[in-house]
Amino acid sequence: MTSSTVIEAAAERLATAAATGVPCAPVRDLIDAGDQDAAYRVQAVLSSRRAAAGERIVGRKIGLTSRAVQAQLGVDSPDFGTLFGGMAYADREPMPLARFLQPRVEAEVAFVLGRDVDVPDPTVADVVRATDHVLAAVEVVDSRVAGWDITIADTIADNASSGAFVLGTAPRRLADVDLVGAGMVLEQRGDVVSCGAGVACLGSPVAAVVWLARALGRQGQPLRAGDVVLSGALGPVVPVTAPGAFRARMSGLGDVTAVFEDRSAR
Structure with missing residues (x-):
């Protein structure tokens, strides 16, 4: 088992990159590139630090729902991270581009839960029953690791490469x-x-949320009423290289727009 000292060192490297805005080296020189358990321990340390600093947990995100991306990283399952209140933006609400290091955007379906999913081995029926509504969403994925040079352990440790998210209003x-x-x-x-x-999201966004509910249940951290769940990308991610807007349109869900602004230009 990876020592606590190594876990803290990996967390500190990622935290420093986030605080300074300077991407860091991968953490796979500290934890094994395929050691998901150690990576989730690093993620938990970073999440605990944010919670202790007063940030509110508002939900979860699912990553690696694309089979192509899984193959690229040599894995056969998704991963997950934690969503905090400070990551949430409203439709068309400007986001400062400078808050991100290496942002990319992807369109997703967001699930908003109306009840807990705290049963053993949740099923599709349990997730459907617990879902109050769904929304169009844009996730801003970001990496504290320089050049997005990541393995599965690097992205999990880095809170599943999370950055921010924008929710639609329909x-x-x-x-x-x-x-x-x-x-x-x-x-x-x-x-x-x-x-x-x-269908690109594990065959169905519902299936992705079922996977998440089971994974969190095994860790004793079930999904709760009120949680926002970003279920995974519906298409390829797109790099954000300059201020501007990205509009996602989804059949049956309307549209949502993520706006990046350069506040230094004001």
């Missing part, structure tokens, strides 16, 4: 949306920069 009930067949188009300045569908 809630829909699950029964009213075909999430598997839902098409997605992500646009920048009117140009299509990514497209996909719900």
Whole structure:
């Protein structure tokens, strides 16, 4: 088992990168590149620090729902991270580009839970029953690791490469949306920069949330009423290289726009 000293060292490296805005070396020289247990321990240290500093946990995110990305990192399952209140933005609310190190955007379906999912080995029925509504969302993924040079351990330790998220404002009930067949188009300045569908997310965004509910249940940290769950990308991620807006349109869910601004230009 990886020592606590090594876990703290990895956490400190990532925390320093976040605080200074200077990307760091991967942490796989401290923890094994495939050691997911150690990586989640690093993530837990960083999350505990943020909670102790007064940040509120508002939900969870699922990463690596694309089979292609899983193959790239040599894994066969998703990963997860924690969402904090300071990461949440409203539709079209400007986000300072300078808060991110190496941002990328991806369109997702966000689940908002109306009840806990605290049963052993949750099923699709349990997740459907617990879901109050779904929303169109844009996740801003970011990496504290220089050049996105990551293995599965690096991204898990780095809170699943989370940055921020933007939620749409048109809630829909699950029964009213075909999430598997839902098409997605992500646009920048009117140009299509990514497209996909719900089926690209582990076959169904619902299936992704079931995976998360089971993974968290095994850790004794079940999903709770009120949680926001970002269920995973519906299409390829897109780098953010300058201020501007990205608009995601999803069948049955409407649209949501992420806006990046350069506050230093004001």
